[in-house]
Amino acid sequence: xxxxxxxxxxxxxxxxxxxxxxxxxxxxxxxxxxxxxxxxxxxxxxxxxxxxxxxxxxxxxxxxxxxxxxxxxxxxxxxxxxxx
Numbered sequence: 699x700x701x702x703x704x705x706x707x708x709x710x711x712x713x714x715x716x717x718x719x720x721x722x723x724x725x726x727x728x729x730x731x732x733x734x735x736x737x738x739x740x741x742x743x744x745x746x747x748x749x750x751x752x753x754x755x756x757x758x759x760x761x762x763x764x765x766x767x768x769x770x771x772x773x774x775x776x777x778x779x780x781x782x
Contacts, residue, residue, distance in 0.1 A: 705748040707740045715759055730764035741776050
């Protein structure tokens with residue numbers, strides 16, 4: 699069900715997850731950097747998050763590898779830019 703109604707945040711992260719490293723040799727470091735940067739872009743751009751998005755990010759993108767400063771840093775950034 700969720701697959702049919704993905705938020706713009708998840709669509710952006712899916713694109714990065716699927717396409718990072720396509721033009722270069724595979725690198726976990728590059729993928730992790732790209733995912734973290736994409737999530738920061740989503741927050742900073744004011745993209746709307748669905749209620750399920752944080753759990754989806756945690757469960758589907760190995761985020762424990764790339765959100766190294768914790769989810770609170772993402773929340774703090776959302777507060778700073780007024781992204782509810």
